[in-house]
Amino acid sequence: MMSEFLxxxxxxxxxxxSLSSELIGGLSNxxxxxxxxxxxxxxxxxxxxxxxxxxxxxxLASALACFxxxxxxxxxxxxAPAMGHNFYFALPSYWGWAMA
Numbered sequence: 001m002m003s004e005f006l007x008x009x010x011x012x013x014x015x016x017x018s019l020s021s022e023l024i025g026g027l028s029n030x031x032x033x034x035x036x037x038x039x040x041x042x043x044x045x046x047x048x049x050x051x052x053x054x055x056x057x058x059x060l061a062s063a064l065a066c067f068x069x070x071x072x073x074x075x076x077x078x079x080a081p082a083m084g085h086n087f088y089f090a091l092p093s094y095w096g097w098a099m100a
Contacts (some may be wrong), residue, residue, distance in 0.1 A: 009074075010022075033080050040054060040081060046090040
């Protein structure tokens, strides 16, 4: 029943895939991107932000973006906040630099 719903919604067979391949791909994608749930709060806590608040915001933003991308756009891409801009805020306070 669930596999029929997933087939109707995502056309898995028409894309020459299988439910098991999609589940393995989703699990490996989650494991690859899950580092950001810990690294981002660690980096931004060096800039004075609360670890728990950043962890919660990162998890909610990532989950919402992934659900919208998967269910609305029907496109198999995971989305998460980028890490590059975090260091702009974290490194000056970590090394004692003054912000201009």
